[in-house]
Each structure stands twice: as structure tokens, then as C-alpha cells.
Amino acid sequence: MARPQLETAAADLRTASDATNGDASDRLTELADQLDDLATRESGPDHGRLARIQSALADLGDEVGEAAGDAIDDANDAINAYRETIEGGV
Numbered sequence: 001m002a003r004p005q006l007e008t009a010a011a012d013l014r015t016a017s018d019a020t021n022g023d024a025s026d027r028l029t030e031l032a033d034q035l036d037d038l039a040t041r042e043s044g045p046d047h048g049r050l051a052r053i054q055s056a057l058a059d060l061g062d063e064v065g066e067a068a069g070d071a072i073d074d075a076n077d078a079i080n081a082y083r084e085t086i087e088g089g090v
Contacts, residue, residue: 005082006039009075013057016071020064027060028068035079044086050079 013032017025031053038045054076061072 003039003044003082005078005085006035006045009078009082010035010039012071012075012078016064016068016075019068019071024060024063024068027056028064028072031056035075047083047086050083054079 010032013028013035017028017032020028034053038049057072057076061069064072
């Protein structure tokens, strides 16, 4: 089952990765890959897994420029939209 919000978040993180370099770029790409995987798995991720990803994004937000930061914010919005659809809410 595809989860379009997580696919969107992954695409946003790839945009952020393209807008920065070094370790931050590598980490953003890794997180995008994780979200792509979670978007297509048979069972969806739980709140804890998504919260860990969002925590990593918050840490990265301090290391990147404005363009990458905006894309990270967009990814967080998409993750939050998905989290609202799973049991337990946000």
C-alpha cells in the first residue's frame, strides 16, 4: 500500500539534500531512503519511528541553509499529515 504523504516527504528531503552538501546532505538522503521504504511497506510505520525521523530532521534543520530548511519543513508537514491518519493521532 502506497503512502503518498511519506512519498512526498521523501521527495522533499531529496530536494533538501540537493540544496546542501557534506554530512547533512548524506543524512538527508538516508532519511529520504527510509521514508521511501516506509511508504511502500505492507504495514505502515508507527508514531515512534516517524518521531525519530522528525527528531533527526529537527537536528539537521540547524545545519542547513534556508532552501534546505524550507524543504525539511515541507517534509515535516507531510509526515504530520500522515501521522494524523494512523491510530493514536499526533
